[in-house]
Amino acid sequence: MVRNEILDVLHANIGQHLRITFTDGIVQSVEIDSVDDEGFLHGGPEGGNPQAFWTRFENIALIEPEISG
Numbered sequence: 001m002v003r004n005e006i007l008d009v010l011h012a013n014i015g016q017h018l019r020i021t022f023t024d025g026i027v028q029s030v031e032i033d034s035v036d037d038e039g040f041l042h043g044g045p046e047g048g049n050p051q052a053f054w055t056r057f058e059n060i061a062l063i064e065p066e067i068s069g
């Protein structure tokens with residue numbers, strides 16, 4: 001994904017859960033908290049650490065809707 005696509009998806013989904021594939025291959029479902037010019041703040045993975053994390057856009061390979069089972 002390119003930067004503008006990532007920004008559009010994140011802005012449209014603040015407060016929602018998304019499935020994020022990071023450039024290191026890790027895939028997590030996270031809640032999007034806020035977005036700034038260089039990255040975004042999000043919660044830890046579902047059922048994991050309740051801490052908040054900030055991630056640079058460059059570390060995102062793919063963003064998908066969370067599929068609830």
